[in-house]
Amino acid sequence: MNHNQLIKLIVTCLFLSFCTPSSSSVLRKAINSQDVPKVKGLVRNGANVNSKDQDLGWNALMTASDLGNLELVEFLLESKAEVNALDHNGATALIIACMNGHLLIVDKLISAKANLDIVDNKGYSALMYSVLYGYKYIYELLIISNANTELKSKDLKTARVLLKEKMGLIKLETNRSIKDSPPIPIIEINLKKFFPEEAKKANITNKTVIVLVGIDEYGNLDFSEVISERAGYGFEETAIEIVNKIRFLPGYQNNKPVKMKHRIPINFILD
Numbered sequence: 001m002n003h004n005q006l007i008k009l010i011v012t013c014l015f016l017s018f019c020t021p022s023s024s025s026v027l028r029k030a031i032n033s034q035d036v037p038k039v040k041g042l043v044r045n046g047a048n049v050n051s052k053d054q055d056l057g058w059n060a061l062m063t064a065s066d067l068g069n070l071e072l073v074e075f076l077l078e079s080k081a082e083v084n085a086l087d088h089n090g091a092t093a094l095i096i097a098c099m100n101g102h103l104l105i106v107d108k109l110i111s112a113k114a115n116l117d118i119v120d121n122k123g124y125s126a127l128m129y130s131v132l133y134g135y136k137y138i139y140e141l142l143i144i145s146n147a148n149t150e151l152k153s154k155d156l157k158t159a160r161v162l163l164k165e166k167m168g169l170i171k172l173e174t175n176r177s178i179k180d181s182p183p184i185p186i187i188e189i190n191l192k193k194f195f196p197e198e199a200k201k202a203n204i205t206n207k208t209v210i211v212l213v214g215i216d217e218y219g220n221l222d223f224s225e226v227i228s229e230r231a232g233y234g235f236e237e238t239a240i241e242i243v244n245k246i247r248f249l250p251g252y253q254n255n256k257p258v259k260m261k262h263r264i265p266i267n268f269i270l271d
Helices: 003-019 023-032 036-044 060-067 070-078 093-100 103-111 126-132 136-144 159-165 167-175 197-201 235-245
Strands: 184-186 206-215 221-226 247-249 251-253 256-258 260-269
Touching (some): 060 070, 070 103, 103 260, 126 136, 221 235
């Protein structure tokens, strides 16, 4: 190969490198189009789910969370997407989902061990954004998932302070469409009557047990299991007994009742 041929080959390679889209850019385009089969094919063929775009610093999971596409989010998490990656503004996929009111996405990210207490460049956490944008159910989900309520933004406001200031926004969601909502428990029993005797004898006056329930599209309880740390003293058994006595309204997705899992806090308080 002579000198001129070598130069021509180098120029051709450079041209192709600039003109041929990378697998990462093709993946981003497929996600933005919500082309699930194409996304799955690209990832299985080696596309990097954790590459970020130059504009926002978003990875694939952030884009899917912004779009509210649960199927894509589940697939990307299964494909080892970094759940706590940060964009150029310091936001995570969880923060992005909270800002857009995607309750089911938030729940899925929490289940994937998303860090609830990361704050972005403004000093706002996911919990704070749920307040600022008025998403009541997301706020409640983050609270029962033990999000830190004492974090302070750069203007020195906690989520609870923001809640007092934005109470009107939080109330608005009760009048919104049920397009995207979890199962709602209807409690018609006196929970105080179920405080475990064993706990009373041990002078325990309060305890919260988190129960994961599966509710079908008709509001029927499919299963229940305690997912919080073991408390003992009969709290777990009593929590399951209570859940079995509760009626539920089904969860909704796209205005249709669907089978759904949901976390429910059972608060035991002894006056």
